[in-house]
Amino acid sequence: MTDTKKTRLVVIGNGMAGMRTLEELLKLAPDMYDITVFGAEPHGNYNRILLSPVLAGEMTIKDIMLNDVDWYAQNGITLHLNKTVTQIDRVRRKVIADDGTEAGYDRLLLATGSNPFMLPVPGKDLPGVISYRDIRDTDEMIEAASRYHHAVVIGGGLLGLEAANGLRLRGMDVTVVHLMPWLMERQLDRTAAGLLQQSLEAKGLRFKLEKQTAELVAGESGRVCAIRLKPALSGVEGDGETLPADLVVMAVGIHPNTGLAEAAGLHCDRGVAVNDTMQTYDPRIYAVGECVSHRGTSYGLVAPLFEQARVCANHLAQLGISRYTGSVTSTKLKVTGIDLFSAGDFTGGAGTEEIVLSDPSVGVYKKLVVKGDKIVGSVLYGDTADGSWYFQLLRDGQNIHELRDRLMSGQSHLGNSGHHGQNNAASMPDDMEVCGCNGVCKGTIVKAIKEKGLFTLNDVRKHTKASASCGSCTGLVEQILASTIGGAYQPVDVSRKPLCGCTDYTHEEVRKAIVERRLKSIPEAMGFFEWRNVNGCASCRPALNYYLLCAWPHDYRDDPQSRFINERAHANIQKDGTYSVIPRIYGGVTTPAQLRRIADVAEKYDIREVRCTGGQRINMLGVKKEDLPKVWADLDMPSGFAYGKSIRTVKTCVGSEWCRFGVQDSTSMGIALEKELDRMWAPHKVKLAVSGCPRNCAEATIKDVGIVGVDSGWEIYVAGNGGIKAEVSLFLVKVKSAEEVMEYASAFIQLYREEARYLDRTVHWVQRVGMDYVKARIVEDAAGRRVLYERLKDALRDEKDPWQERVRGVAAREFEPIRFQPEIGSEIS
Amino acid sequence: MSEWMRICPLEEIPRLGSRVVQTGKGDIAVFRSGTDEVFALRDQCPHKGGPLSQGIVSDRKVTCPLHGLTVQLDSGEAVAPDKGCTHRYRARVDKGEVYLNLS
Numbered sequence: 001m002t003d004t005k006k007t008r009l010v011v012i013g014n015g016m017a018g019m020r021t022l023e024e025l026l027k028l029a030p031d032m033y034d035i036t037v038f039g040a041e042p043h044g045n046y047n048r049i050l051l052s053p054v055l056a057g058e059m060t061i062k063d064i065m066l067n068d069v070d071w072y073a074q075n076g077i078t079l080h081l082n083k084t085v086t087q088i089d090r091v092r093r094k095v096i097a098d099d100g101t102e103a104g105y106d107r108l109l110l111a112t113g114s115n116p117f118m119l120p121v122p123g124k125d126l127p128g129v130i131s132y133r134d135i136r137d138t139d140e141m142i143e144a145a146s147r148y149h150h151a152v153v154i155g156g157g158l159l160g161l162e163a164a165n166g167l168r169l170r171g172m173d174v175t176v177v178h179l180m181p182w183l184m185e186r187q188l189d190r191t192a193a194g195l196l197q198q199s200l201e202a203k204g205l206r207f208k209l210e211k212q213t214a215e216l217v218a219g220e221s222g223r224v225c226a227i228r229l230k231p232a233l234s235g236v237e238g239d240g241e242t243l244p245a246d247l248v249v250m251a252v253g254i255h256p257n258t259g260l261a262e263a264a265g266l267h268c269d270r271g272v273a274v275n276d277t278m279q280t281y282d283p284r285i286y287a288v289g290e291c292v293s294h295r296g297t298s299y300g301l302v303a304p305l306f307e308q309a310r311v312c313a314n315h316l317a318q319l320g321i322s323r324y325t326g327s328v329t330s331t332k333l334k335v336t337g338i339d340l341f342s343a344g345d346f347t348g349g350a351g352t353e354e355i356v357l358s359d360p361s362v363g364v365y366k367k368l369v370v371k372g373d374k375i376v377g378s379v380l381y382g383d384t385a386d387g388s389w390y391f392q393l394l395r396d397g398q399n400i401h402e403l404r405d406r407l408m409s410g411q412s413h414l415g416n417s418g419h420h421g422q423n424n425a426a427s428m429p430d431d432m433e434v435c436g437c438n439g440v441c442k443g444t445i446v447k448a449i450k451e452k453g454l455f456t457l458n459d460v461r462k463h464t465k466a467s468a469s470c471g472s473c474t475g476l477v478e479q480i481l482a483s484t485i486g487g488a489y490q491p492v493d494v495s496r497k498p499l500c501g502c503t504d505y506t507h508e509e510v511r512k513a514i515v516e517r518r519l520k521s522i523p524e525a526m527g528f529f530e531w532r533n534v535n536g537c538a539s540c541r542p543a544l545n546y547y548l549l550c551a552w553p554h555d556y557r558d559d560p561q562s563r564f565i566n567e568r569a570h571a572n573i574q575k576d577g578t579y580s581v582i583p584r585i586y587g588g589v590t591t592p593a594q595l596r597r598i599a600d601v602a603e604k605y606d607i608r609e610v611r612c613t614g615g616q617r618i619n620m621l622g623v624k625k626e627d628l629p630k631v632w633a634d635l636d637m638p639s640g641f642a643y644g645k646s647i648r649t650v651k652t653c654v655g656s657e658w659c660r661f662g663v664q665d666s667t668s669m670g671i672a673l674e675k676e677l678d679r680m681w682a683p684h685k686v687k688l689a690v691s692g693c694p695r696n697c698a699e700a701t702i703k704d705v706g707i708v709g710v711d712s713g714w715e716i717y718v719a720g721n722g723g724i725k726a727e728v729s730l731f732l733v734k735v736k737s738a739e740e741v742m743e744y745a746s747a748f749i750q751l752y753r754e755e756a757r758y759l760d761r762t763v764h765w766v767q768r769v770g771m772d773y774v775k776a777r778i779v780e781d782a783a784g785r786r787v788l789y790e791r792l793k794d795a796l797r798d799e800k801d802p803w804q805e806r807v808r809g810v811a812a813r814e815f816e817p818i819r820f821q822p823e824i825g826s827e828i829s
Numbered sequence: 830m831s832e833w834m835r836i837c838p839l840e841e842i843p844r845l846g847s848r849v850v851q852t853g854k855g856d857i858a859v860f861r862s863g864t865d866e867v868f869a870l871r872d873q874c875p876h877k878g879g880p881l882s883q884g885i886v887s888d889r890k891v892t893c894p895l896h897g898l899t900v901q902l903d904s905g906e907a908v909a910p911d912k913g914c915t916h917r918y919r920a921r922v923d924k925g926e927v928y929l930n931l932s
């Protein structure tokens with residue numbers, strides 16, 4: 001078992017933070033360490049936060065195991081359960097457990113969590129007085145509920161209320177004693193707490209607010225039988241009130257479990273002090289989880305611990321490229337039927353404004369605290385559909401100036417298609433479909449989250465395929481995650497999003513290095529950043545291919561094997577494996593000769609369906625892959641790029657040439673734009689439209705770039721979108737001439753090509769960088785605008801039409817199957 | 830040895846790419862890895878039958894073009910957490926020629 005050559009890693013604490021670190025480490029460096037784990041509890045690693053649903057009778061202990069004992073064996077980890085480490089010998093570099101077991105280390109990881117705080121009142125050690133932290137406490141509560149009647153929970157915070165709710169559901173008569181004037185005072189303001197208290201009272205709980213415990217009283221059996229409260233502060237009532245209590249649960253706070261670290265001489269300030277790489281003052285010793293203090297803060301929710309685990313694993317694997325810089329947390333109460341969300345600083349104060357929506361009759365209360373142009377806090381009660389969205393805006397410090405007037409109505413009301421307009425996951429029945437693309441219903445998602453221990457959107461996508469395709473149901477899936485695992489759910493940090501699972505570097509970092517280090521091929525880029533997986537994956541290869549193409553339009557050799565099939569075959573694959581062919585029809589203006597050719601081709605190749613597209617062109621569906629080059633040859637029309645992350649169409653209306661309202665020649669403008677941008681690759685698809693007057697028949701205001709003719713010139717709009725989530729475009733500038741339209745529109749598109757992340761539509765990118773930035777670059781900086789325009793023209797100057805190239809024989813094998821006759825045993829075609 | 834059948838020269842399959850072989854047993858996808866190993870799978874994704882031959886190949890894996898399931902080339906098994914398996918055939922390279930064995 002002990003391979004002397006391997007570095008030895010010992011982990012103290014078999015809980016959520018420690019084991020998450022090991023999981024991350026095993027992903028990065030599966031064979032680097034000889035690992036030993038000590039756990040004081042007699043169980044494998046379980047999902048502590050789901051103890052509440054276990055207590056409430058909604059789940060069992062078996063459901064909440066994250067890593068069972070087999071997992072350790074499968075990964076070659078030595079596991080010491082039921083052993084508490086009592087000493088760290090830093091000189092001899094070994095740890096010693098209460099039963100005498102010793103283990104030597106080269107690296108040590110402390111993940112000892114925290115201890116519940118027990119009020120120092122008389123009677124605190126009586127039988128029947130417990131905390132709420134682990135499986136043993138939970139079992140004891142379940143047992144007590146079956147034998148006794150009266151329970152008192154001390155502490156009206158998150159933990160206390162979940163305990164009280166569980167005990168009530170198990171039939172006990174429960175009173176919550178709370179020191180402060182309202183419940184969950186650290187997460188809620190007074191109004192929201194009042195609503196919460198009402199709903200909990202409706203479930204049968206009782207509350208004693210602004211009350212302090214004086215003493216716990218023993219009964220005849222020696223078990224606790226009552227709790228005596230201190231007299232009210234005014235003191236007139238004489239003796240305090242006494243409540244019957246066969247079970248007392250103390251949920252008044254936790255403190256980091258640092259005893260072991262302190263005894264070993266490691267510096268602690270409240271928690272074990274660590275730096276941004278999760279190292280303690282002894283560089284061989286790392287620490288993660290609730291036991292640490294990072295920049296003076298200790299956390300009591302799992303989301304920050306997972307971030308710490310990721311950073312720590314990165315350093316243990318000796319990659320040394322990430323830092324933990326602290327977390328913003330959010331809270332959600334996991335009491336079935338109660339919808340509550342809070343994040344950030346919601347108390348208001350100097351320099352802040354509050355936006356409040358309150359409708360007590362339907363039990364809805366929403367408050368956003370805004371400072372300058374940023375959200376700094378939010379409390380939602382009753383309708384938490386937009387919690388994740390607000391939290392994301394808060395965490396990313398996004399400028400909300402342009403969103404402000406619709407903030408309160410929420411993101412889910414901004415026009416989402418694809419799931420019957422449902423935007424409140426809590427009210428959906430289990431068998432209702434959430435993801436229309438992949439046919440996944442709510443129950444399946446909840447089950448996967450619980451049984452497989454999923455914590456992130458990506459986990460859910462991988463396991464269920466929900467929201468893995470078009471993404472329109474992402475908001476719903478996030479809500480389901482949030483309500484199933486509570487505050488443990490953390491939306492991805494969009495400002496530091498790694499390109500994919502093969503690397504920790506962001507899109508921006510990779511793009512920058514491609515330019516600055518003059519990286520000119522995919523293997524070079526992967527080598528430079530030490531990509532984790534050989535050849536990368538289906539997410540990063542197309543992105544890298546695009547980034548290289550954009551940076552080096554003339555030097556880079558496009559890699560067809562790093563393109564999705566549609567872009568490799570220059571046609572859209574259909575669900576039966578056939579392809580569709582959509583030729584370019586500039587500005588939507590065609591001729592009888594073109595139409596005749598299309599008709600002839602459709603008959604000659606037995607094309608099953610011919611239809612008009614939404615972008616003013618004609619689609620021929622059901623073409624066999626091997627026929628594609630012949631179809632293109634007979635059509636003799638340019639590729640419409642309807643299959644690519646590329647320029648799609650420029651939609652036009654008839655405009656001033658014919659229309660009695662028209663004030664500008666939108667058709668000519670559209671054709672000119674489409675010719676200029678022809679054959680352009682981009683981070684995602686790019687659609688334009690030009691209307692000849694503000695009646696806007698070409699629907700220009702839901703396009704990536706929309707041009708609207710007015711009497712005195714043209715208005716240019718950008719970053720609209722008509723797809724999954726309709727977004728109305730934003731006004732960029734008004735110009736006089738067609739040449740200016742060309743310059744501004746092209747410069748905007750080139751900026752997008754150079755700075756957006758692969759698979760960002762213009763709307764996503766503009767929402768991130770802000771319209772002010774776009775205006776500064778395109779409108780205010782005339783010289784910069786011209787440079788961008790020139791760069792775009794230069795990039796497109798030697799792009800060839802892909803169909804005509806293939807008609808001439810380029811990449812012929814892509815389209816030729818090998819025919820094979822088994823009896824002859826050789827190739828005949 | 831008679832079951833081994835010559836398909837095409839290795840260079841007619843692109844690196845990190847594939848060719849489709851039409852046989853009496855249906856379409857078979859023959860893949861070539863970055864290190865010039867060859868693998869053959871039935872050209873049908875275990876999810877909804879998508880053509881695996883059209884996917885993106887990396888290392889010894891291919892990602893289905895339709896919904897992104899990833900299949901292990903050397904076993905035909907879906908990569909966890911996905912489940913499913915597609916039929917694998919034997920394939921090898923000899924003196925620059927690719928051979929396939931359908932038995």
Ligand SMILES: Cc1cc2nc3c(=O)[nH]c(=O)nc-3n(C[C@H](O)[C@H](O)[C@H](O)COP(=O)(O)OP(=O)(O)OC[C@H]3O[C@@H](n4cnc5c(N)ncnc54)[C@H](O)[C@@H]3O)c2cc1C
Pocket residue numbers: 012013014015016017018038039040041048049050051052083084085086111112113114132133134159162257260288289290291299300301302303305332334485486487488489
């Ligand atoms: C009932 C309940 C509900 C919760 N709900 C939520 C929620 O909704 N959202 C949320 O984000 N968070 C929630 N939390 C908090 C969350 O569970 C913790 O933040 C998280 O588990 C802390 O992880 P950790 O690894 O730091 O500590 P732990 O998970 O506590 O793990 C520490 C482990 O180390 C062991 N240990 C300690 N000292 C030693 C030693 N000397 N030798 C060997 N082993 C030792 C302990 O026995 C323990 O098993 C909840 C907690 C509880 C108790």
Ligand code: HEM
Pocket residue numbers: 106283284315
């Ligand atoms: C007398 C001075 C020092 C002593 C005795 C000392 C001791 C150590 C020891 C014992 C280790 C662990 C080595 C291992 O596990 O292989 C270490 C690691 C390290 N030390 Fe020092 N050190 C000293 C000075 C410094 C200084 C001045 C710096 C930085 C300015 C530094 C930065 C580090 C770093 C970054 C690590 C790597 C930790 C890791 O990744 O595990 N040390 N040091």
Ligand code: SF4
Pocket residue numbers: 653654655656659660661662663666691692693694695696697698
């Ligand atoms: S947008 Fe104006 S010019 Fe164009 S067709 Fe409509 S009404 Fe006519």
Ligand code: FES
Pocket residue numbers: 874875876877878879893894895896897898
């Ligand atoms: S058919 Fe392959 S992933 Fe769906």
